[in-house]
Amino acid sequence: MSNVLSLTTFLPILGVLLLLFIPKDSKGVLRNVTLAVTVVTFLVSLIMLAGFQTNAEFQFVENVPWIAAGPFIMRYNIGIDGISIWLVILTTFIMPIAVLSTFTAVEEKVKEYMICLLLLETGMLGAFISLDLFLFYIFWEVMLIPMYFMIGIWGGKNKIYAAVKFFIYTMVGSLLMLVALVFLYFKGMEAGIHDFGLIQFYNLKLDMATQIWLFLAFAFAFAIKVPMFPLHTWLPDAHTEAPTAGSVILAAVLLKMGTYGYVRFAIPLFPEAAHKFAPLIATLAVIGIIYAALVAMVQEDVKKLVAYSSVAHLGFVMLGVFAFNTEGITGGMLQMLNHGISTGALFLIVGFIYERRHTRLITDFGGLSKQMPVFATIFMIVTFSSVGLPGTNGFVGEFLILLGAFESQLRWFTVVATSGVILSAVYMLWVFQRVMFGELDNPKNQKLLDLNGREIAIMVPLVVMIFVMGLYPKPFIDKMDPAIKKLVAQARITPANAQMMPAVNQMQMPGAPQGQMPAGHQGGGEMPTGHPGMENSSPQTSPAVNPHNAK
């Protein structure tokens, strides 16, 4: 079982090979085989989850040589820790649901569609498990191709624009990241690092100017993917035009690539620069939260509304991650999973009514709850989850994010962001009200059928997860906790660089001159030179690490 991680990642590719031998007209077989492949992948990933040890180390590591040419050595280096395992599970969990949702939605070019889905799964899993920077980049790019075709071939009427925009936006960002990656590699070479292995780069000390440039390049690529305001414009287009399964995967997993990128790469690799840019990123995140919520409120198309709600939710994740403390990052991680589940579910719901009515305009609906009670119940639960009602998963994540961010240097950002919670309740509940309640006056809606068995089967796992994670998030948090603690430690800025932080500088005013005085000076003479700085940094970091003391 030592290759279980590779097995999980490449099972979908094996599925593709299987599909190639199935004639394109036997749609039922194609669908069932794909479903079976994704279910098996999920089960294998569960085996991995069961074998996962709760500690901060990377596990199921596989590390074999891949490319060795010239100055570069790339390795097939994979492994997961408490952060990535949940994203892997999220991916394998969402995939069967996405596949199942296509059974009636996709009637044309089924074979190609299924191949795209499976290739996408391998790409996404690969990006989450890569511990080699180059390997990560490869998966990161490979992922684009099937998604591009899914939007472009099976999308709505503006599909070409959306597909090309999606591809080029992501490509621009990732190519700049590639330059940064190579630059980082050469910096590492000077320090004696000889391959692209991520973990060794964590210990690489870079000067501030280098960090800033590299962080900007990485952050730009990830910000496009998250997407952060003002780079989010590709997302509503892509979501609106993508077929349901595409939207589900895009929202549930692909967007997490961006936030995961910050957590795994941008922050631990360039902690000082990350701190320096935290106010900027928090500003953009908060603007994203408020702006996207306001835009979502006035949307006429349900799918576009959900797309904008994604931008707002991901803004919360970014805020939590850039709080740099355990609460914030834990909340961010949980919210990534929650958003995957609740927004995935919302897109499925939109897909259900679109399949029935071939419209997504809010004004075309009204009073559906009378006709479709089961649908109404599920929609309501998912809405509550998206809004963050206590008892659902959305609450736990948002609460931790706001808690963490409030106790970090991002306090005032948090205050503003909190109003986003209310705004999300406004637009979500309002759309629910307009679609589900009121008079069932449109004759076309009076003949609508409620969810069938397959559709209920799709939604049940999501609804269950909404409650499980809402009522008992402990197992999830416990597994990710050591990894997050490690990240918090990595993101903690070292005293030498702390002086560059204006915010910290102010707090250290009394102590800082002491540390810089010559050793013979009275008062400074008793301590080793490095010591005062470390002590001085503690007022800044200790509430961040352990905010419970403050309460």
Add this chain to the structure above:
Amino acid sequence: MDMILIPAVNMTPILPEIFLSVLAMALLLINVFNPGGQKSYLAYVSFIGIVATAILVGAGWGSHIESFSGSVVLDNFATFFKMIFLVAAGLAVLISDSYMEREGCNHGELYPLILFTVVGMMLMASGTDLMTIFLGLEVMSIALYVLAGFNRANKKSNEAGLKYFLLGSFSTGFMLYGMALIYGATGTTRLYKIAAIVGQMTLPSANILLVAGMLLMMTGFAFKVAAAPFHMWTPDVYEGAPTPMTAFMSAGPKAAGFAALLRIFLVALPTLQVEWSQVLWVLAALTMTVGNITALRQDNIKRVLAYSSIAHAGYALVGFTAGNGTGTAGILFYMLSYAFMNIGAFAIVILVSKKGETNGNVSDFAGLGFKRPILALAMTLFLFSLAGVPPAAGFIGKFYLFSGAIQKGYIWLAVIGVLNSAASVYYYLRIMVYMYFKESTEDFAWVQLTAPVALALIIAAAGTLIPGIVPSIILQYAQMAVKLM
């Protein structure tokens, strides 16, 4: 009476050239005595001859033999480039036959001319004397002028041939003038001797003859590899020439140009690297940008690929600007990958176009994706590789080219390069948009995949995909090739 001393000449380094020349002449004679009728057998014989030459060339790997008093060398650098030329020529021969048959210009001289081009290119790669390199260049160019205008019933082809000839001879003049100035400055045309003499100069960059000669030579080669601002001939010639020859021209002679450039500048003028890399920096940035921006507006697919070919010369120049092991190995790898992916793409263009080169617009690819899925899939692979998307060879090539620049500190050049790559994605995607996202009433019934074309496509696809996944199999040779130079 003194005897005239004839130095002992070791023929080994030019055995492949001799073999190909003899084969070409034999084919010419066969063609003379078999006028008219089927010419396919010439293609097959040429292909087998090319494969045999490849084996011959491959056998020379690892050896280092100088001959003809140091004007020709057999080294890994030459061997690697010879392989690139043979790949380009082999693929071109495979896709030529059915095309020439369709266009009604299946004259038997085509194949000997291709082989002569290869002989010229091989001399360019293995020459270590300015005269040998020039000789190779001329042998290559003259055959190419004819090939560009090979479809003599077609006005565009005639125009291409004439245009290529006029501008080509003009640029050759520049190059020759540059070589003369360098000879004037150093008193020799042997590359190693030039290097030694320049190395002893106190301030070589102040030697006007030398610097002017270097710049003139660079101009000449910039023309041959279609670098901006000397690229004006490229779109018209590429569009007008018979498509298989366009494919060949974009891969083979471009690689030969880079072979000679690398050899001259890295062997003879390394002392002036600071100077020439500055010029190349500008040239590279300009070439990438001009190529990509103009390609965005093209509708004819041959013109799209022509402008993209300019852009690709720019990418290779990035590696050359770096001039270090990473960058130059990147050029070698990239030129080989480019031969596979670009000729592959042109092969699909040939299949989709109709007699008289109609049906050659990007929009004519509409619906190909689901009517001819395998062809479209191959095209997709080539296009993604050209765009530099992993896991195709084009990505690894660009990665090494740009990494070379970054390693050398040319970060901004690399940034310009990747931004150009991103822009290029648009026009490559556009072809895919038509293939997959647009419906069409066409059934593509005229697309007939003959066995040679199918073989060419398989080779091209394998050459594009496999080095993308396991690049070491090619890269290690590319790096050995540049190391010993």
